[in-house]
Amino acid sequence: MLPVHSHLTCHIWQDVICTLKIKLARISSQMQSPSSLRSFCAAAKEMTVRDALNSAIDEEMSADSKVYLMGEEVGEYQGAYKISKGLLQKFGPDRVLDTPITEAGFTGIGVGSAFYGLKPIVEFMTFNFAMQAIDHIINSAAKTNYMSAGQISVPIVFRGPNGAAAGVAAQHSQCFAAWYGSCPGLKVLSPYSAEDARGLLKAAIRDPDPVVFLENEILYGEAFPVSAEVLDPSFVLPIGKAKIEREGTDVTVTAFSKMVGYALKAAEILEKEGINVEVINLRSIRPLDRATINQSVRKTNRLVTVEEGWPQHGIGAEICTSVVEESFDYLDAPVERITGADVPMPYAANLERMAVPQIEDIVRAVKRACSRSARGK
Amino acid sequence: MFCMLPAYSPTSTCINVTQNGWFFPLDARTLVLHDRHLTFGLNMASCHAPQASFFPQISPPFSADTSSSPIVSCRFPCRYASLQVSSPSSGTFVPRAEEKTKTERNIFACAATASRLVAEKPAPTKKKTTITKEEGLVLYEDMVLGRSFEDMCAQMYYRGKMFGFVHLYNGQEAVSTGFIKCLKEGDFVCSTYRDHVHALSKGVPARSVMSELFGKATGVCRGQGGSMHMFSKEHGVLGGFAFIGEGIPVATGAAFKSKYEKEVLKNDKVDAVSVAFFGDGTCNNGQFFECLNMAALWKLPIIFVVENNLWAIGMSHIRATSDPNIWKKGPAFGIPGVHVDGMDVLKVREVAIEAIARARRGDGPTLVECETYRFRGHSLADPDELRKPAEKAHYAARDPILALKKYLLQHNLADENELKSIQTRIDEVLEDAVDFAEASPLPPRSQLLENVFADPKGFGIGPDGRYRCEDPSFTAGTAQV
Numbered sequence: 001m002l003p004v005h006s007h008l009t010c011h012i013w014q015d016v017i018c019t020l021k022i023k024l025a026r027i028s029s030q031m032q033s034p035s036s037l038r039s040f041c042a043a044a045k046e047m048t049v050r051d052a053l054n055s056a057i058d059e060e061m062s063a064d065s066k067v068y069l070m071g072e073e074v075g076e077y078q079g080a081y082k083i084s085k086g087l088l089q090k091f092g093p094d095r096v097l098d099t100p101i102t103e104a105g106f107t108g109i110g111v112g113s114a115f116y117g118l119k120p121i122v123e124f125m126t127f128n129f130a131m132q133a134i135d136h137i138i139n140s141a142a143k144t145n146y147m148s149a150g151q152i153s154v155p156i157v158f159r160g161p162n163g164a165a166a167g168v169a170a171q172h173s174q175c176f177a178a179w180y181g182s183c184p185g186l187k188v189l190s191p192y193s194a195e196d197a198r199g200l201l202k203a204a205i206r207d208p209d210p211v212v213f214l215e216n217e218i219l220y221g222e223a224f225p226v227s228a229e230v231l232d233p234s235f236v237l238p239i240g241k242a243k244i245e246r247e248g249t250d251v252t253v254t255a256f257s258k259m260v261g262y263a264l265k266a267a268e269i270l271e272k273e274g275i276n277v278e279v280i281n282l283r284s285i286r287p288l289d290r291a292t293i294n295q296s297v298r299k300t301n302r303l304v305t306v307e308e309g310w311p312q313h314g315i316g317a318e319i320c321t322s323v324v325e326e327s328f329d330y331l332d333a334p335v336e337r338i339t340g341a342d343v344p345m346p347y348a349a350n351l352e353r354m355a356v357p358q359i360e361d362i363v364r365a366v367k368r369a370c371s372r373s374a375r376g377k
Numbered sequence: 378m379f380c381m382l383p384a385y386s387p388t389s390t391c392i393n394v395t396q397n398g399w400f401f402p403l404d405a406r407t408l409v410l411h412d413r414h415l416t417f418g419l420n421m422a423s424c425h426a427p428q429a430s431f432f433p434q435i436s437p438p439f440s441a442d443t444s445s446s447p448i449v450s451c452r453f454p455c456r457y458a459s460l461q462v463s464s465p466s467s468g469t470f471v472p473r474a475e476e477k478t479k480t481e482r483n484i485f486a487c488a489a490t491a492s493r494l495v496a497e498k499p500a501p502t503k504k505k506t507t508i509t510k511e512e513g514l515v516l517y518e519d520m521v522l523g524r525s526f527e528d529m530c531a532q533m534y535y536r537g538k539m540f541g542f543v544h545l546y547n548g549q550e551a552v553s554t555g556f557i558k559c560l561k562e563g564d565f566v567c568s569t570y571r572d573h574v575h576a577l578s579k580g581v582p583a584r585s586v587m588s589e590l591f592g593k594a595t596g597v598c599r600g601q602g603g604s605m606h607m608f609s610k611e612h613g614v615l616g617g618f619a620f621i622g623e624g625i626p627v628a629t630g631a632a633f634k635s636k637y638e639k640e641v642l643k644n645d646k647v648d649a650v651s652v653a654f655f656g657d658g659t660c661n662n663g664q665f666f667e668c669l670n671m672a673a674l675w676k677l678p679i680i681f682v683v684e685n686n687l688w689a690i691g692m693s694h695i696r697a698t699s700d701p702n703i704w705k706k707g708p709a710f711g712i713p714g715v716h717v718d719g720m721d722v723l724k725v726r727e728v729a730i731e732a733i734a735r736a737r738r739g740d741g742p743t744l745v746e747c748e749t750y751r752f753r754g755h756s757l758a759d760p761d762e763l764r765k766p767a768e769k770a771h772y773a774a775r776d777p778i779l780a781l782k783k784y785l786l787q788h789n790l791a792d793e794n795e796l797k798s799i800q801t802r803i804d805e806v807l808e809d810a811v812d813f814a815e816a817s818p819l820p821p822r823s824q825l826l827e828n829v830f831a832d833p834k835g836f837g838i839g840p841d842g843r844y845r846c847e848d849p850s851f852t853a854g855t856a857q858v
Contacts, residue, residue, distance in 0.1 A: 072690070072692065073690055073691050073692060076691060076692075076763060077690065077691030077692070077763065080690070098692055098696065098697075099697075100658065100661040100662075100689075100692070100697035100698065101621055101622075101658040101659065101661060101662055101689055101692075101697070102661050102662055102663065104663055105663065128619070128620070129620060131620075132620065165541075166540060166541065167540035167541030167542075167592075167603070168541045168542055168603075169541060169542075169602060169603040169604075169605055169606055169619070170601075170602070170606065171605070171606070171618065171619035171620065172542070172605075172619050341825060341826075342826075342829070342836075343825060343826060343829050344829070346600065346601045346820070346825065347541065347589075347592055347598075347600060347601055347602055347603025347604075347606070348592035348593070348594075348600035348601065348603075348819060348820045349540065349592050349819075350592075350819045350820065351592075351600065351601070351820050351824065351825050354822060354825050355825065
């Protein structure tokens, strides 16, 4: 579609792509389901998040020989969640490295190699395991550009599944968005759709700063429609820009990762009750797109934030403060914050369901924010 | 490596074998002392290896009137050692040593020749393994329980009764049974996510473990922990950890507590030991080395048991480890490193008894590497495509349960009927466990916020100025911040 040929020109075309996307999103949000979107778009293919990530890594490794992938089971096992399928066969064991189970060690090695200009992609089997390496993520990666006064930048990507899966209990289910999101020097991204996954991961790999890329295991298998420009090898999304997934007028709901899907489903339910919800897919936790969020709240006057992680010091807390600081006069109701329960993730299935936000929780909170009444258009 | 020896002297000759200039001449441990016979002192203090792992062989055995020179050879399990050869009798004795290093296991043989000396083949220092019938049946029953339980887990998982990550222990039963059945009440066990069988061997009822796996309120952790997080204060099971290496410091801490109770709190009756179970993948992790160092430094009563099943999910141990001999990492920290066949419960038991006794005496930690294998994949979600069928077949032939069965039958310690009745009894226990788990209730909503804190005041003060936990309806809702 667009004559984009190199990394340099893609920056020029970024705004164009974004504008087109916003227009497309606005049109598509008037339709309620992906299948109708498919009939509208000329070239709509479906792609799973897994394939999106795989293709992004593949293309970036092909384009730049300094990019390499390192992590547990990324090579011969084809990836613990098959994200790196085929990459060992394509790029060889020198660029797709199976590591021993030593997160602190191999993360540090990755960071050190990035000091010297390589571009590692460090895969954590889940971000829970990154806690063994968090010293390097924060102290060696995030802080180095500052401590060295700009001499040494760290173009590294830390990626892996974040948050709860299904029945994997307390030590496998934590959401780390808030922890990493509070650290200066890091960029923190969290994709939802296949388009997000491709665009944001490519942007992360090309970025000269350390990026924490929080994926979601449940979303890996989910397929999303992708347009031809998304499939283009030079497609990137800007870091720090949220996406309005669904336009609305009555209330703003912010979410990231899996919760975007829940918010969209809640929006469909609420539409039937006459509440028109605007869903914002944050995409970028740090930097947070405060402008888009505030602009949306100034339009709708109500805000509900949704996240899977723990409530205290969470993403919703930051968004709420931002809106209170910048758009206080526009708020018609207190901000509603939906988060995971303030407990370590229980194993029992029914307790686990209670410990993470469900679609009904979002619906209830939106209704509360709208004073339990449907507003006319 | 070749060293020249001084000529014979009436008292002793020291063959010092050195590599890179390192030399450790320390206490001699005499193995053979006969009149007019060759005395061997083996200086192994730097390695502290148990005597059972080495002893001199004299071949061929000979009598005094022969003129042939016998070869005395010793195999040392550690790299550096010196062999002290002495003879009380006079005569010409020209020792000569040559050393060979095998690159695989760094064992070298040191051979000395002596002429005109009478020597007898020394009595083996290793005593023959004997178990009583009762002990044998206890071991058998425990291993059968472990195997049958794990098979039942697989069935229940595929029927959707269990969910999440389930890691099964099939094939490794000899390690759990061999060690845990030598422990007593008050001892501690700490494990990884592959912890069902460790909990069962330690005495947690099958009902409790099965309920926990089903996520029911009657589970050993009230359904809150799950497959990977089995804790039992009553039975001294300290978990159940998702991250490899996480359990090792915890087990070391339990050992520290025993020592502290004895020495600081002056409680002489305490002699609890701690056993940490972990795999080959863990042995590259920093926490492993940190704990070996501290346990050795503080002489903690702990046994580090490596269940080396050669695979960490799909990563082969050989691909991940610069030196795959894990037992050798013990002597690097000054503790004995022992390698044992983990598919043979009797051999494991023999090593366990010695290591546990060592810990209880206050002699400090031991590192035991058990060569074992898991018959199933890493977890029930693992396609297990990377392990070769030949390797799986090799270890399937060494099934520990079948091996023990064969032993018991061969030594007339039990007959077929007794063993069959054990299997039947275990099957009934498991049927009961499954029925119990099925019939048990799910945790109530009010349980969501329980057990977050030991002191629930940790939930803070509510809007009405009282502690939230004092409100009787507090646990009925989700937590408010």
